Amino acid sequence: MEPINFHGNYLVMELTNNCNCNCSHCIRDKGIKYLEKKGNIEKRIVINLIDDLVNNAIKFYDFNMFWLGEPLMHPDFLEIYSYVLNANKKNKLFGSVNIHTNAHFLSQEIINLLNEFHDVPQTWHLTIDATSPITYQKISGTHGFEKVVENCKQLLSQKEGKFPRIVFQFIVEEENYYEAEPFINFWSKEFEKYKLSFSKVGYFVPGYVDNFIFLRQCDAVTGGEERQKKLNTLYKNTLLENGIQDHNYEGKEAVFIPEGYVHIPYKKRKKLGEVDFSKNSICSGFWKTPTISWTGEVTVCQRDSGMELKAGDLKKEKFSEIWWESKQMKKNRNAMIEQDLEKIPICNGCLIPKSSNYSSISENELEYYFLKNEEH
Numbered sequence: 001m002e003p004i005n006f007h008g009n010y011l012v013m014e015l016t017n018n019c020n021c022n023c024s025h026c027i028r029d030k031g032i033k034y035l036e037k038k039g040n041i042e043k044r045i046v047i048n049l050i051d052d053l054v055n056n057a058i059k060f061y062d063f064n065m066f067w068l069g070e071p072l073m074h075p076d077f078l079e080i081y082s083y084v085l086n087a088n089k090k091n092k093l094f095g096s097v098n099i100h101t102n103a104h105f106l107s108q109e110i111i112n113l114l115n116e117f118h119d120v121p122q123t124w125h126l127t128i129d130a131t132s133p134i135t136y137q138k139i140s141g142t143h144g145f146e147k148v149v150e151n152c153k154q155l156l157s158q159k160e161g162k163f164p165r166i167v168f169q170f171i172v173e174e175e176n177y178y179e180a181e182p183f184i185n186f187w188s189k190e191f192e193k194y195k196l197s198f199s200k201v202g203y204f205v206p207g208y209v210d211n212f213i214f215l216r217q218c219d220a221v222t223g224g225e226e227r228q229k230k231l232n233t234l235y236k237n238t239l240l241e242n243g244i245q246d247h248n249y250e251g252k253e254a255v256f257i258p259e260g261y262v263h264i265p266y267k268k269r270k271k272l273g274e275v276d277f278s279k280n281s282i283c284s285g286f287w288k289t290p291t292i293s294w295t296g297e298v299t300v301c302q303r304d305s306g307m308e309l310k311a312g313d314l315k316k317e318k319f320s321e322i323w324w325e326s327k328q329m330k331k332n333r334n335a336m337i338e339q340d341l342e343k344i345p346i347c348n349g350c351l352i353p354k355s356s357n358y359s360s361i362s363e364n365e366l367e368y369y370f371l372k373n374e375e376h
C-alpha cells in the first residue's frame, strides 16, 4: 500500500548497541537475551534505508539515531551522520535528526561536522546526570566525568548556528537528585557564557529549536511499580524545588514539520465504531514509530527490545515493503485494533501510551489507514 506520513511519527534506528558506560538506569545490560549479542549497523543498511525513504516520499517528524547503545561509538559515525544530514537538507525527510549521547566520544571532528550542517534541524541530548565525578561514577558505572564536561563545553564554545539545539539531560534518581540544582546552575552559566538562549524543563523537551536543561523522569527498569512510585515522587519534588513547573507543555507546536503530511478525511466505519477510543487503548506504535535495531530488524517501538513484534529485516527487504506491505505488520496492526493482546503480549499493560510524550493515533487516522489499505 501507499505509505502514509502520519502526524507525530518518528523513526528510530540503532547505530550500535555497544556502550562504554553501564548506567544504573539503563535496560541495556539487564539480562535480556536478545541484547547479549553486540554490534554495529552496516553502513549500507542506513544508506539503503535513506534512499528508500527518498524514493517513496516517506517522512518522519523525528529521526532518532540511537536506541540501546552509544551512537558515537559506531566506527563510521561521521560518514553515516553526514549522509543523513545531506539527504535531509535536499529532501526534507525529517523534522529533526536527533542524537542522545554520553559525550565521551564527542570529538573535534564531530563538532566540525555539526558546524558544517548548522542549518539542518537537529537535537543533541548530552546525557550527563551528575555534577561530581563520584556521583557520575555511581550512575554511569564509569570514569571520565571531567572529559565529558570538557567535550560538552567545547561543543558550546564552538557552536556556530541554530543547530544542533543542545539539551543537557539529567535523569533524576535516588543517587543524584541532590545534584540537580548544581547541574542547572553549572550548565546555565555555560549557556550564558556563549550567549545561547535556553530554558529549564521537565517531563519532555518541547518544540524543535530551543536549547534546554532537562530534568528527566526515570523509568524504573528494575524494582517494579513500588520503585516507580518512589521515583515519581522524588521527580516531582525535584522539579518543584528547582522552579520547574509540574505540568505538560501542551500547545508547543513543532516548528519544522516535514512536507507531505496528509489531511485525514473522516468516514465512520462499523469496524472502528466498535473500538473504545476513550480508553486510549490503540497504541500508535504500529503506525507511527518504526524501530530498527543494529541488526537491521524492524519492530514497532523501543519497548520491544526483545524483538517480539519483529516485522522484517532490512538486510533482506526494503523498509517501505516491511512497514507498509508486510503480512506480519498487517497482522500485528489488526491484533492491536481488535485488542487481541494474546497475539501481541508485550502490549498488555504497557504504560507507554499513557506517558507524557506519547503521540496517539486518532480514529480519523485509523480510518485513513483502512482506506489506503483497501485501495491497494
Ligand SMILES: C[S@@+](CC[C@H](N)C(=O)[O-])C[C@H]1O[C@@H](n2cnc3c(N)ncnc32)[C@H](O)[C@@H]1O
Binding pocket: 019, 025, 026, 027, 066, 067, 068, 069, 070, 071, 100, 101, 102, 125, 126, 127, 169, 171, 216, 217, 218, 219, 220, 221
Ligand atoms: C539508552 S540511551 C542511548 C543513547 C546514549 N548512550 C545516551 O545515554 O545518551 C537513550 C536515552 O535513554 C535514556 N535512558 C536510559 N535509561 C533510562 C531510564 N531508565 N529512564 C529514562 N531515560 C533513560 C538515556 O539517558 C538517553 O537519553
Ligand code: SF4
Binding pocket: 019, 020, 021, 022, 023, 026, 027, 028, 067, 068, 069, 070, 102, 140
Ligand atoms: S550511556 Fe546510554 S546506552 Fe550506555 S549505559 Fe548509559 S544510558 Fe545506556
Ligand code: SF4
Binding pocket: 283, 284, 285, 286, 300, 301, 302, 303, 304, 346, 347, 348, 350, 351, 352, 353
Ligand atoms: S503498547 Fe507498548 S509495547 Fe505495544 S507497541 Fe505500544 S509502546 Fe510498544
